[in-house]
Amino acid sequence: MKVGEILEYINELAPWGYAESWDNVGLMLGSRQSQVNRILLSMDVTSKVIKEAVDCGAELIVSHHPFFFGKLNRLDFDTMKGRQVQTLVTRNISVISAHTNLDVAEGGVNDTLAETIGLVDPEPLKPYSPSGSKVDLGLGKVGTLKHETEFSSFLASVKAGLNIGSLRIIGAQPEKVQKVGVFCGSFDVELEYLKGLGLDAVITGDIKYHTAADAREMGICILDVGHFASEHVILEELRKKLSGRFEAVEAVCSKMESDPFIFA
Structure with missing residues:
Protein backbone atom coordinates (compact mmCIF):
# COMPACT_ATOMS: atom_id res chain seq x y z
CA MET A 1 0.00 0.00 0.00
CA ASP A 103 -13.84 17.84 12.81
CA VAL A 104 -16.77 18.68 10.53
CA ALA A 105 -16.95 15.59 8.29
CA GLU A 106 -19.74 13.05 8.64
CA GLY A 107 -18.51 10.46 11.14
CA GLY A 108 -15.73 12.85 12.15
CA VAL A 109 -14.66 14.25 15.49
CA ASN A 110 -17.86 16.06 16.47
CA ASP A 111 -20.04 13.15 15.39
CA THR A 112 -17.87 10.74 17.38
CA LEU A 113 -17.90 13.01 20.43
CA ALA A 114 -21.70 13.25 20.22
CA GLU A 115 -21.99 9.47 19.93
CA THR A 116 -19.61 8.93 22.84
CA ILE A 117 -21.77 10.94 25.23
CA GLY A 118 -24.96 9.32 23.97
CA LEU A 119 -26.62 11.97 21.80
CA VAL A 120 -29.42 10.79 19.53
CA ASP A 121 -29.81 12.12 15.97
CA PRO A 122 -27.25 14.93 16.30
CA GLU A 123 -27.55 17.89 13.92
CA PRO A 124 -25.14 20.75 13.14
CA LEU A 125 -24.78 23.26 15.95
CA LYS A 126 -23.57 26.16 13.83
CA PRO A 127 -23.87 26.59 10.02
CA TYR A 128 -20.63 26.15 8.12
CA SER A 129 -19.92 25.76 4.42
CA PRO A 130 -16.33 25.36 3.20
CA SER A 131 -15.04 28.15 0.98
CA GLY A 132 -16.31 27.72 -2.57
CA SER A 133 -18.61 24.86 -1.56
CA LYS A 134 -22.38 24.52 -1.36
CA VAL A 135 -22.09 21.72 1.19
CA ASP A 136 -23.68 22.68 4.53
CA LEU A 137 -21.64 20.77 7.10
CA GLY A 138 -22.09 22.70 10.30
CA LEU A 139 -19.68 23.17 13.20
CA GLY A 140 -20.34 21.18 16.34
CA LYS A 141 -23.41 19.05 16.95
CA VAL A 142 -26.69 19.35 18.86
CA GLY A 143 -28.66 16.32 19.98
CA THR A 144 -30.68 14.85 22.80
CA LEU A 145 -29.98 12.14 25.32
CA LYS A 146 -32.31 9.16 25.09
CA HIS A 147 -33.71 10.06 28.51
CA GLU A 148 -33.67 13.19 30.64
CA THR A 149 -30.84 12.72 33.12
CA GLU A 150 -29.83 14.16 36.48
CA PHE A 151 -26.90 16.54 36.02
CA SER A 152 -24.68 14.53 38.37
CA SER A 153 -25.35 11.34 36.40
CA PHE A 154 -24.69 13.13 33.12
CA LEU A 155 -21.41 14.45 34.49
CA ALA A 156 -20.34 10.96 35.52
CA SER A 157 -21.22 9.49 32.11
CA VAL A 158 -19.24 12.21 30.28
CA LYS A 159 -16.17 11.53 32.43
CA ALA A 160 -16.48 7.79 31.92
CA GLY A 161 -17.06 8.07 28.17
CA LEU A 162 -14.05 10.33 27.66
CA ASN A 163 -11.89 8.54 30.23
CA ILE A 164 -11.16 11.68 32.25
CA GLY A 165 -11.05 12.19 35.99
CA SER A 166 -12.07 15.84 36.03
CA LEU A 167 -13.44 18.68 33.92
CA ARG A 168 -14.26 22.36 34.28
CA ILE A 169 -17.87 23.45 34.77
CA ILE A 170 -18.91 26.93 33.66
CA GLY A 171 -22.23 28.48 34.65
CA ALA A 172 -25.13 27.25 36.73
CA GLN A 173 -25.65 23.51 36.78
CA PRO A 174 -29.11 22.46 35.58
CA GLU A 175 -31.04 19.91 37.61
CA LYS A 176 -31.80 17.84 34.51
CA VAL A 177 -30.03 17.42 31.18
CA GLN A 178 -31.40 16.23 27.84
CA LYS A 179 -30.61 18.68 25.02
CA VAL A 180 -26.84 18.92 24.64
CA GLY A 181 -24.39 20.57 22.27
CA VAL A 182 -20.83 19.46 21.52
CA PHE A 183 -18.00 21.47 19.99
CA CYS A 184 -14.67 19.64 19.85
CA GLY A 185 -11.33 21.35 20.32
CA SER A 186 -11.18 25.13 20.73
CA PHE A 187 -14.58 26.66 21.48
CA ASP A 188 -15.65 29.11 18.77
CA VAL A 189 -19.38 29.82 18.92
CA GLU A 190 -21.08 33.18 19.48
CA LEU A 191 -22.67 33.02 22.93
CA GLU A 192 -25.85 34.85 21.88
CA TYR A 193 -26.34 32.26 19.14
CA LEU A 194 -25.63 29.45 21.58
CA LYS A 195 -28.07 30.87 24.14
CA GLY A 196 -30.80 30.86 21.51
CA LEU A 197 -30.48 27.10 21.01
CA GLY A 198 -31.94 26.41 24.44
CA LEU A 199 -29.38 23.77 25.40
CA ASP A 200 -29.16 22.26 28.85
CA ALA A 201 -25.39 21.89 28.54
CA VAL A 202 -22.55 22.27 26.05
CA ILE A 203 -19.43 20.10 25.93
CA THR A 204 -16.27 21.59 24.47
CA GLY A 205 -12.53 21.17 24.67
CA ASP A 206 -11.06 24.62 25.13
CA ILE A 207 -12.73 27.80 26.34
CA LYS A 208 -11.06 31.13 27.10
CA TYR A 209 -11.46 32.85 30.47
CA HIS A 210 -13.45 35.86 29.27
CA THR A 211 -15.71 33.70 27.13
CA ALA A 212 -16.34 31.49 30.16
CA ALA A 213 -17.12 34.54 32.31
CA ASP A 214 -19.63 35.80 29.75
CA ALA A 215 -21.21 32.36 29.40
CA ARG A 216 -21.71 32.20 33.16
CA GLU A 217 -23.28 35.67 33.12
CA MET A 218 -25.69 34.53 30.39
CA GLY A 219 -26.70 31.36 32.21
CA ILE A 220 -25.09 28.95 29.75
CA CYS A 221 -23.77 25.70 31.24
CA ILE A 222 -20.55 24.58 29.56
CA LEU A 223 -18.41 21.57 30.38
CA ASP A 224 -14.78 22.06 29.36
CA VAL A 225 -13.44 18.51 29.11
CA GLY A 226 -10.07 19.56 27.71
CA HIS A 227 -8.88 19.85 24.12
CA PHE A 228 -7.19 16.45 24.11
CA ALA A 229 -10.15 14.50 25.52
CA SER A 230 -12.68 16.18 23.23
CA GLU A 231 -10.82 15.02 20.11
CA HIS A 232 -8.90 11.90 21.12
CA VAL A 233 -12.09 9.84 20.65
CA ILE A 234 -11.66 10.02 16.86
CA LEU A 235 -8.42 8.02 16.75
CA GLU A 236 -9.96 4.62 17.42
CA GLU A 237 -12.77 5.30 14.93
CA LEU A 238 -10.25 6.31 12.28
CA ARG A 239 -8.14 3.26 13.07
CA LYS A 240 -11.14 0.99 12.47
CA LYS A 241 -11.90 2.65 9.14
CA LEU A 242 -8.31 2.44 7.91
CA SER A 243 -8.04 -1.21 8.99
CA GLY A 244 -11.30 -2.04 7.24
CA ARG A 245 -10.25 -0.38 4.00
CA PHE A 246 -6.62 -1.54 3.92
CA GLU A 247 -6.55 -5.08 5.29
CA ALA A 248 -2.87 -5.54 4.43
CA VAL A 249 -1.91 -2.53 6.56
CA GLU A 250 -1.81 -2.56 10.35
CA ALA A 251 -3.19 0.62 11.92
CA VAL A 252 -2.49 1.29 15.61
CA CYS A 253 -3.23 4.19 17.96
CA SER A 254 -0.37 5.78 19.84
CA LYS A 255 0.16 4.47 23.36
CA MET A 256 2.83 7.01 24.20
CA GLU A 257 1.02 10.33 23.84
CA SER A 258 -1.13 11.88 26.54
CA ASP A 259 -2.88 15.10 27.43
CA PRO A 260 -0.19 17.77 27.95
CA PHE A 261 -2.17 19.08 30.93
CA ILE A 262 -1.82 17.20 34.22
CA PHE A 263 -4.35 17.96 36.96
CA ALA A 264 -2.77 17.58 40.40
Missing part, protein backbone atom coordinates in the same frame (compact mmCIF):
# COMPACT_ATOMS: atom_id res chain seq x y z
CA LYS A 2 1.23 3.50 -0.81
CA VAL A 3 0.95 6.76 1.11
CA GLY A 4 -0.98 8.28 -1.81
CA GLU A 5 -3.72 5.64 -1.58
CA ILE A 6 -4.19 6.29 2.12
CA LEU A 7 -4.17 10.03 1.46
CA GLU A 8 -6.96 9.58 -1.09
CA TYR A 9 -9.03 7.47 1.30
CA ILE A 10 -8.79 10.03 4.10
CA ASN A 11 -9.90 12.61 1.55
CA GLU A 12 -12.98 10.43 0.94
CA LEU A 13 -13.72 10.33 4.66
CA ALA A 14 -12.99 14.01 5.33
CA PRO A 15 -12.32 16.00 2.14
CA TRP A 16 -9.38 18.36 2.45
CA GLY A 17 -11.63 21.11 1.07
CA TYR A 18 -13.72 20.95 4.25
CA ALA A 19 -10.87 22.45 6.28
CA GLU A 20 -10.98 26.02 7.55
CA SER A 21 -9.09 28.53 5.39
CA TRP A 22 -6.44 29.07 8.09
CA ASP A 23 -5.77 25.35 8.54
CA ASN A 24 -3.06 23.10 7.12
CA VAL A 25 -4.13 19.58 6.18
CA GLY A 26 -3.07 16.72 3.93
CA LEU A 27 0.40 15.32 3.31
CA MET A 28 2.75 17.15 5.66
CA LEU A 29 5.92 15.21 4.92
CA GLY A 30 6.96 12.32 2.72
CA SER A 31 6.21 10.86 -0.69
CA ARG A 32 2.93 9.60 -2.09
CA GLN A 33 4.91 6.72 -3.56
CA SER A 34 6.27 5.44 -0.24
CA GLN A 35 5.15 1.97 0.80
CA VAL A 36 3.16 1.57 4.01
CA ASN A 37 2.73 -1.59 6.07
CA ARG A 38 1.93 0.04 9.42
CA ILE A 39 0.20 3.29 10.36
CA LEU A 40 0.50 5.04 13.72
CA LEU A 41 -2.41 7.33 14.63
CA SER A 42 -1.95 10.21 17.05
CA MET A 43 -3.33 13.56 18.09
CA ASP A 44 0.01 15.31 17.63
CA VAL A 45 3.34 14.52 16.00
CA THR A 46 5.56 14.82 19.06
CA SER A 47 9.06 13.50 19.63
CA LYS A 48 7.57 10.64 21.68
CA VAL A 49 5.18 9.73 18.89
CA ILE A 50 7.99 9.82 16.32
CA LYS A 51 10.09 7.50 18.50
CA GLU A 52 7.07 5.22 18.87
CA ALA A 53 6.70 5.13 15.08
CA VAL A 54 10.36 4.22 14.71
CA ASP A 55 10.14 1.54 17.40
CA CYS A 56 6.99 -0.09 16.03
CA GLY A 57 8.09 0.13 12.40
CA ALA A 58 5.38 2.51 11.20
CA GLU A 59 6.09 4.10 7.83
CA LEU A 60 3.23 6.59 8.21
CA ILE A 61 1.90 8.77 11.02
CA VAL A 62 -1.66 10.03 10.66
CA SER A 63 -2.21 12.89 13.10
CA HIS A 64 -5.18 15.08 13.91
CA HIS A 65 -3.28 18.29 14.56
CA PRO A 66 -1.08 19.55 11.70
CA PHE A 67 2.61 18.71 11.96
CA PHE A 68 3.39 22.03 10.28
CA PHE A 69 1.25 24.94 11.41
CA GLY A 70 2.08 28.55 10.64
CA LYS A 71 5.02 29.89 8.70
CA LEU A 72 8.16 27.75 8.53
CA ASN A 73 11.18 29.91 7.66
CA ARG A 74 13.99 27.45 8.24
CA LEU A 75 14.80 23.88 9.24
CA ASP A 76 17.53 23.94 11.86
CA PHE A 77 18.35 20.39 12.98
CA ASP A 78 19.44 21.76 16.36
CA THR A 79 15.86 22.82 17.15
CA MET A 80 13.04 20.55 18.33
CA LYS A 81 11.09 20.76 15.06
CA GLY A 82 14.27 20.37 13.04
CA ARG A 83 15.26 17.22 14.91
CA GLN A 84 11.77 15.81 14.42
CA VAL A 85 11.90 16.42 10.67
CA GLN A 86 15.41 14.98 10.47
CA THR A 87 14.31 11.77 12.19
CA LEU A 88 11.20 11.41 10.03
CA VAL A 89 13.13 11.94 6.80
CA THR A 90 16.02 9.69 7.86
CA ARG A 91 13.62 6.91 8.85
CA ASN A 92 11.43 7.44 5.76
CA ILE A 93 8.30 8.09 7.83
CA SER A 94 5.57 10.12 6.14
CA VAL A 95 3.04 12.31 7.93
CA ILE A 96 -0.59 13.03 7.04
CA SER A 97 -2.67 15.44 9.12
CA ALA A 98 -6.48 15.70 9.08
CA HIS A 99 -7.65 18.55 11.28
CA THR A 100 -10.70 20.80 10.86
CA ASN A 101 -11.81 18.79 7.82
CA LEU A 102 -12.09 15.78 10.13
Whole structure:
Protein backbone atom coordinates (compact mmCIF):
# COMPACT_ATOMS: atom_id res chain seq x y z
CA MET A 1 0.00 0.00 0.00
CA LYS A 2 1.23 3.50 -0.81
CA VAL A 3 0.95 6.76 1.11
CA GLY A 4 -0.98 8.28 -1.81
CA GLU A 5 -3.72 5.64 -1.58
CA ILE A 6 -4.19 6.29 2.12
CA LEU A 7 -4.17 10.03 1.46
CA GLU A 8 -6.96 9.58 -1.09
CA TYR A 9 -9.03 7.47 1.30
CA ILE A 10 -8.79 10.03 4.10
CA ASN A 11 -9.90 12.61 1.55
CA GLU A 12 -12.98 10.43 0.94
CA LEU A 13 -13.72 10.33 4.66
CA ALA A 14 -12.99 14.01 5.33
CA PRO A 15 -12.32 16.00 2.14
CA TRP A 16 -9.38 18.36 2.45
CA GLY A 17 -11.63 21.11 1.07
CA TYR A 18 -13.72 20.95 4.25
CA ALA A 19 -10.87 22.45 6.28
CA GLU A 20 -10.98 26.02 7.55
CA SER A 21 -9.09 28.53 5.39
CA TRP A 22 -6.44 29.07 8.09
CA ASP A 23 -5.77 25.35 8.54
CA ASN A 24 -3.06 23.10 7.12
CA VAL A 25 -4.13 19.58 6.18
CA GLY A 26 -3.07 16.72 3.93
CA LEU A 27 0.40 15.32 3.31
CA MET A 28 2.75 17.15 5.66
CA LEU A 29 5.92 15.21 4.92
CA GLY A 30 6.96 12.32 2.72
CA SER A 31 6.21 10.86 -0.69
CA ARG A 32 2.93 9.60 -2.09
CA GLN A 33 4.91 6.72 -3.56
CA SER A 34 6.27 5.44 -0.24
CA GLN A 35 5.15 1.97 0.80
CA VAL A 36 3.16 1.57 4.01
CA ASN A 37 2.73 -1.59 6.07
CA ARG A 38 1.93 0.04 9.42
CA ILE A 39 0.20 3.29 10.36
CA LEU A 40 0.50 5.04 13.72
CA LEU A 41 -2.41 7.33 14.63
CA SER A 42 -1.95 10.21 17.05
CA MET A 43 -3.33 13.56 18.09
CA ASP A 44 0.01 15.31 17.63
CA VAL A 45 3.34 14.52 16.00
CA THR A 46 5.56 14.82 19.06
CA SER A 47 9.06 13.50 19.63
CA LYS A 48 7.57 10.64 21.68
CA VAL A 49 5.18 9.73 18.89
CA ILE A 50 7.99 9.82 16.32
CA LYS A 51 10.09 7.50 18.50
CA GLU A 52 7.07 5.22 18.87
CA ALA A 53 6.70 5.13 15.08
CA VAL A 54 10.36 4.22 14.71
CA ASP A 55 10.14 1.54 17.40
CA CYS A 56 6.99 -0.09 16.03
CA GLY A 57 8.09 0.13 12.40
CA ALA A 58 5.38 2.51 11.20
CA GLU A 59 6.09 4.10 7.83
CA LEU A 60 3.23 6.59 8.21
CA ILE A 61 1.90 8.77 11.02
CA VAL A 62 -1.66 10.03 10.66
CA SER A 63 -2.21 12.89 13.10
CA HIS A 64 -5.18 15.08 13.91
CA HIS A 65 -3.28 18.29 14.56
CA PRO A 66 -1.08 19.55 11.70
CA PHE A 67 2.61 18.71 11.96
CA PHE A 68 3.39 22.03 10.28
CA PHE A 69 1.25 24.94 11.41
CA GLY A 70 2.08 28.55 10.64
CA LYS A 71 5.02 29.89 8.70
CA LEU A 72 8.16 27.75 8.53
CA ASN A 73 11.18 29.91 7.66
CA ARG A 74 13.99 27.45 8.24
CA LEU A 75 14.80 23.88 9.24
CA ASP A 76 17.53 23.94 11.86
CA PHE A 77 18.35 20.39 12.98
CA ASP A 78 19.44 21.76 16.36
CA THR A 79 15.86 22.82 17.15
CA MET A 80 13.04 20.55 18.33
CA LYS A 81 11.09 20.76 15.06
CA GLY A 82 14.27 20.37 13.04
CA ARG A 83 15.26 17.22 14.91
CA GLN A 84 11.77 15.81 14.42
CA VAL A 85 11.90 16.42 10.67
CA GLN A 86 15.41 14.98 10.47
CA THR A 87 14.31 11.77 12.19
CA LEU A 88 11.20 11.41 10.03
CA VAL A 89 13.13 11.94 6.80
CA THR A 90 16.02 9.69 7.86
CA ARG A 91 13.62 6.91 8.85
CA ASN A 92 11.43 7.44 5.76
CA ILE A 93 8.30 8.09 7.83
CA SER A 94 5.57 10.12 6.14
CA VAL A 95 3.04 12.31 7.93
CA ILE A 96 -0.59 13.03 7.04
CA SER A 97 -2.67 15.44 9.12
CA ALA A 98 -6.48 15.70 9.08
CA HIS A 99 -7.65 18.55 11.28
CA THR A 100 -10.70 20.80 10.86
CA ASN A 101 -11.81 18.79 7.82
CA LEU A 102 -12.09 15.78 10.13
CA ASP A 103 -13.84 17.84 12.81
CA VAL A 104 -16.77 18.68 10.53
CA ALA A 105 -16.95 15.59 8.29
CA GLU A 106 -19.74 13.05 8.64
CA GLY A 107 -18.51 10.46 11.14
CA GLY A 108 -15.73 12.85 12.15
CA VAL A 109 -14.66 14.25 15.49
CA ASN A 110 -17.86 16.06 16.47
CA ASP A 111 -20.04 13.15 15.39
CA THR A 112 -17.87 10.74 17.38
CA LEU A 113 -17.90 13.01 20.43
CA ALA A 114 -21.70 13.25 20.22
CA GLU A 115 -21.99 9.47 19.93
CA THR A 116 -19.61 8.93 22.84
CA ILE A 117 -21.77 10.94 25.23
CA GLY A 118 -24.96 9.32 23.97
CA LEU A 119 -26.62 11.97 21.80
CA VAL A 120 -29.42 10.79 19.53
CA ASP A 121 -29.81 12.12 15.97
CA PRO A 122 -27.25 14.93 16.30
CA GLU A 123 -27.55 17.89 13.92
CA PRO A 124 -25.14 20.75 13.14
CA LEU A 125 -24.78 23.26 15.95
CA LYS A 126 -23.57 26.16 13.83
CA PRO A 127 -23.87 26.59 10.02
CA TYR A 128 -20.63 26.15 8.12
CA SER A 129 -19.92 25.76 4.42
CA PRO A 130 -16.33 25.36 3.20
CA SER A 131 -15.04 28.15 0.98
CA GLY A 132 -16.31 27.72 -2.57
CA SER A 133 -18.61 24.86 -1.56
CA LYS A 134 -22.38 24.52 -1.36
CA VAL A 135 -22.09 21.72 1.19
CA ASP A 136 -23.68 22.68 4.53
CA LEU A 137 -21.64 20.77 7.10
CA GLY A 138 -22.09 22.70 10.30
CA LEU A 139 -19.68 23.17 13.20
CA GLY A 140 -20.34 21.18 16.34
CA LYS A 141 -23.41 19.05 16.95
CA VAL A 142 -26.69 19.35 18.86
CA GLY A 143 -28.66 16.32 19.98
CA THR A 144 -30.68 14.85 22.80
CA LEU A 145 -29.98 12.14 25.32
CA LYS A 146 -32.31 9.16 25.09
CA HIS A 147 -33.71 10.06 28.51
CA GLU A 148 -33.67 13.19 30.64
CA THR A 149 -30.84 12.72 33.12
CA GLU A 150 -29.83 14.16 36.48
CA PHE A 151 -26.90 16.54 36.02
CA SER A 152 -24.68 14.53 38.37
CA SER A 153 -25.35 11.34 36.40
CA PHE A 154 -24.69 13.13 33.12
CA LEU A 155 -21.41 14.45 34.49
CA ALA A 156 -20.34 10.96 35.52
CA SER A 157 -21.22 9.49 32.11
CA VAL A 158 -19.24 12.21 30.28
CA LYS A 159 -16.17 11.53 32.43
CA ALA A 160 -16.48 7.79 31.92
CA GLY A 161 -17.06 8.07 28.17
CA LEU A 162 -14.05 10.33 27.66
CA ASN A 163 -11.89 8.54 30.23
CA ILE A 164 -11.16 11.68 32.25
CA GLY A 165 -11.05 12.19 35.99
CA SER A 166 -12.07 15.84 36.03
CA LEU A 167 -13.44 18.68 33.92
CA ARG A 168 -14.26 22.36 34.28
CA ILE A 169 -17.87 23.45 34.77
CA ILE A 170 -18.91 26.93 33.66
CA GLY A 171 -22.23 28.48 34.65
CA ALA A 172 -25.13 27.25 36.73
CA GLN A 173 -25.65 23.51 36.78
CA PRO A 174 -29.11 22.46 35.58
CA GLU A 175 -31.04 19.91 37.61
CA LYS A 176 -31.80 17.84 34.51
CA VAL A 177 -30.03 17.42 31.18
CA GLN A 178 -31.40 16.23 27.84
CA LYS A 179 -30.61 18.68 25.02
CA VAL A 180 -26.84 18.92 24.64
CA GLY A 181 -24.39 20.57 22.27
CA VAL A 182 -20.83 19.46 21.52
CA PHE A 183 -18.00 21.47 19.99
CA CYS A 184 -14.67 19.64 19.85
CA GLY A 185 -11.33 21.35 20.32
CA SER A 186 -11.18 25.13 20.73
CA PHE A 187 -14.58 26.66 21.48
CA ASP A 188 -15.65 29.11 18.77
CA VAL A 189 -19.38 29.82 18.92
CA GLU A 190 -21.08 33.18 19.48
CA LEU A 191 -22.67 33.02 22.93
CA GLU A 192 -25.85 34.85 21.88
CA TYR A 193 -26.34 32.26 19.14
CA LEU A 194 -25.63 29.45 21.58
CA LYS A 195 -28.07 30.87 24.14
CA GLY A 196 -30.80 30.86 21.51
CA LEU A 197 -30.48 27.10 21.01
CA GLY A 198 -31.94 26.41 24.44
CA LEU A 199 -29.38 23.77 25.40
CA ASP A 200 -29.16 22.26 28.85
CA ALA A 201 -25.39 21.89 28.54
CA VAL A 202 -22.55 22.27 26.05
CA ILE A 203 -19.43 20.10 25.93
CA THR A 204 -16.27 21.59 24.47
CA GLY A 205 -12.53 21.17 24.67
CA ASP A 206 -11.06 24.62 25.13
CA ILE A 207 -12.73 27.80 26.34
CA LYS A 208 -11.06 31.13 27.10
CA TYR A 209 -11.46 32.85 30.47
CA HIS A 210 -13.45 35.86 29.27
CA THR A 211 -15.71 33.70 27.13
CA ALA A 212 -16.34 31.49 30.16
CA ALA A 213 -17.12 34.54 32.31
CA ASP A 214 -19.63 35.80 29.75
CA ALA A 215 -21.21 32.36 29.40
CA ARG A 216 -21.71 32.20 33.16
CA GLU A 217 -23.28 35.67 33.12
CA MET A 218 -25.69 34.53 30.39
CA GLY A 219 -26.70 31.36 32.21
CA ILE A 220 -25.09 28.95 29.75
CA CYS A 221 -23.77 25.70 31.24
CA ILE A 222 -20.55 24.58 29.56
CA LEU A 223 -18.41 21.57 30.38
CA ASP A 224 -14.78 22.06 29.36
CA VAL A 225 -13.44 18.51 29.11
CA GLY A 226 -10.07 19.56 27.71
CA HIS A 227 -8.88 19.85 24.12
CA PHE A 228 -7.19 16.45 24.11
CA ALA A 229 -10.15 14.50 25.52
CA SER A 230 -12.68 16.18 23.23
CA GLU A 231 -10.82 15.02 20.11
CA HIS A 232 -8.90 11.90 21.12
CA VAL A 233 -12.09 9.84 20.65
CA ILE A 234 -11.66 10.02 16.86
CA LEU A 235 -8.42 8.02 16.75
CA GLU A 236 -9.96 4.62 17.42
CA GLU A 237 -12.77 5.30 14.93
CA LEU A 238 -10.25 6.31 12.28
CA ARG A 239 -8.14 3.26 13.07
CA LYS A 240 -11.14 0.99 12.47
CA LYS A 241 -11.90 2.65 9.14
CA LEU A 242 -8.31 2.44 7.91
CA SER A 243 -8.04 -1.21 8.99
CA GLY A 244 -11.30 -2.04 7.24
CA ARG A 245 -10.25 -0.38 4.00
CA PHE A 246 -6.62 -1.54 3.92
CA GLU A 247 -6.55 -5.08 5.29
CA ALA A 248 -2.87 -5.54 4.43
CA VAL A 249 -1.91 -2.53 6.56
CA GLU A 250 -1.81 -2.56 10.35
CA ALA A 251 -3.19 0.62 11.92
CA VAL A 252 -2.49 1.29 15.61
CA CYS A 253 -3.23 4.19 17.96
CA SER A 254 -0.37 5.78 19.84
CA LYS A 255 0.16 4.47 23.36
CA MET A 256 2.83 7.01 24.20
CA GLU A 257 1.02 10.33 23.84
CA SER A 258 -1.13 11.88 26.54
CA ASP A 259 -2.88 15.10 27.43
CA PRO A 260 -0.19 17.77 27.95
CA PHE A 261 -2.17 19.08 30.93
CA ILE A 262 -1.82 17.20 34.22
CA PHE A 263 -4.35 17.96 36.96
CA ALA A 264 -2.77 17.58 40.40
